[in-house]
Amino acid sequence: MGTFKIEGGHQLKGSIQPQGAKNEALQILCAVLLTPELVTINNIPDIVDVNKLISLLRKLGVKIEKLKHGTYTFQADNLNLDYLESDEFKIDGRGLRGSIMIVGPLLARFGKGYIPKPGGDKIGRRRLDTHFEGLINLGAKFRYSKEEQFYGVEADKLIGTYMLLEEASVTGTANIVMAAVLAEGKTTIYNAACEPYLQQLCKMLNRMGARISGVGSNMLIIDGVETLGGTDHTMLPDMIEIGSWIGLAAMTKSELTITNVSWNDLGVIPNVFRKLGITVERQGDNIFIPAHTNGYEIQSFIDGSILTISDAPWPGFTPDLLSIILVVATQARGSVLVHQKMFESRLFFVDKLIDMGAKIILCDPHRATVIGHDYKSTLKATTMTSPDIRAGVSLLIAALSAKGTSTIQNIEQIDRGYERIDERLRAIGAKIERID
Incomplete structure (x- = not known):
């Protein structure tokens, strides 16, 4: 110690x-899972939580190259989805709170997303209900192993819908947005978080081809698209x-x-x-x-x-x-x-x-x-x-x-x-x- x-x-x-902003980085790095194309991210902070997430993405099969301090390229074109059900992932995923935000992108693109109960600061209860209730509203089936504290969502197809979030959770909103951009039809998220980090995520997704309006407000309207492309993003x-x-x-x-x-x-x-x-x-x-x-x-x-x-x-x-x-x-x-x-x-x-x-x-x-x-x-x-x-x-x-x-x-x-x-x-x- x-x-x-x-x-x-x-x-x-x-x-x-x-x-670079830690809380933005955890969202943006998870968003690279939404496309098989190259994504370049600048101003990534060199801190433990972010480096753990980069390591987790690498084990998941994301091709990662460091261009210079704070700048990396990511390409998720050949993922190892078996890693998600491995014992190693159950250990790695518990190592940081931000790992929860891989669930939405994986569910949207591959029809399934899993995560062990994530760790993080010991500052009190930090519920995951908003994340999973939002994904269930989009059509996902939820399962939970109490013995292993392991969560999963699966869906053949996500369907856009209207939802009113119980709390304006930043990470919960991010997870739902990343799932909804590839859902069929229109999704309306009311009482959405509108922090600058969430605005940055939405702007990045729009550059990748998503159709998100209401950015910066507490009502996001998302018209689903079939695929997303690559982009270049700089963090606040x-x-x-x-x-x-x-x-x-x-x-x-x-x-x-x-x-x-x-x-x-x-x-x-x-x-x-x-x-x-x-x-x-x-x-x-x-x-x-x-x-x-x-x-x-x-x-x-x-x-x-x-x-x-x-x-x-x-x-x-x-x-x-x-x-x-x-x-x-x-x-x-x-x-x-x-x-x-x-x-x-x-x-x-x-x-x-x-x-x-x-x-x-x-x-x-x-x-x-x-x-x-x-x-x-x-x-x-x-x-x-x-x-x-x-x-x-x-x-x-x-x-x-x-x-x-x-x-x-x-x-x-x-x-x-x-x-x-x-x-x-x-x-x-x-x-x-x-x-x-």
Whole structure:
């Protein structure tokens, strides 16, 4: 198990470029299964979860060639579908949450899709019902082995239909869309997720020959086609990493420039950080964060009541950044209520921050009140364990702002979502060392 050793309390300076979007990559890579033609994908992040999915696709028979850092070609013209029922696949598929999104493309193109219960972060229940209910609506037959925790869907032919999703699941919507593009007739998906990552997937599929309208809204209309062709696709920068660097700059009183952020795809993220009192300046397609040497003050609502920051489906605030918001608030002037609606275990990492001296009241599994220190009392170094990707990087930000030397164990969780994070942080002045 790897460990980060972090000497905190240093100001950082310079520029940092966000990696390609992890959550987009997991969808886009599964979409290559929809065509036998060549697909070129650019700006793929070199992170554990994405590399696991690339490995799984290779074992499935996809021809994969790395052209340069972040750019690969994929061709799924001769797949080994027997792999899907092998013991090896039952192990590989459990290794990451994103593996669930191979089911829709395989079902659409080959009439069957299988997956073991996928893994991922231990942040609470993450249901698969939306995925399979959508595929069943398209005409698939569902089967499940409780002993092996192995799911399967099969269909001779998928037929377009109208469906109202119970939840606006991003991965669930992606799976259903990838199945519906090759279904017979028209499919209407209401209460569809409309995150930029899902928009990117739809735009890519349309370039491949799909007929999807309503992209960017919560109602997608898909006219099925018989086949899809190849394409070239470039991924967006990772908005979660961009938010992480905004929080890092504020906590360490650092002057940072975050480059090539695709401002138009950030939604409310800059404004949520501004509500914490952080200066977020737009410079072209870059974000400039000045050194907050005098701290930052949390706004109140118009009636004077305490600010509440909560997650919501897009265009609301992404749940993946609430851990960052919580950490950043520990050194603000004022108080904020953080309300994590989606996952009931995601706030449990706050006990580590309390050990470091943060003033946090965990109201219940979904809500925490943070009373900021205004830098009058810095966080104290400690030894921590990363419970999941986003909590892990939040603890890393806390350690970089703390006085003394901290250690963070189980950093494999951080590596799942952040590319070479220690190297990139050292380039802007962070004192961080990886110990294997």
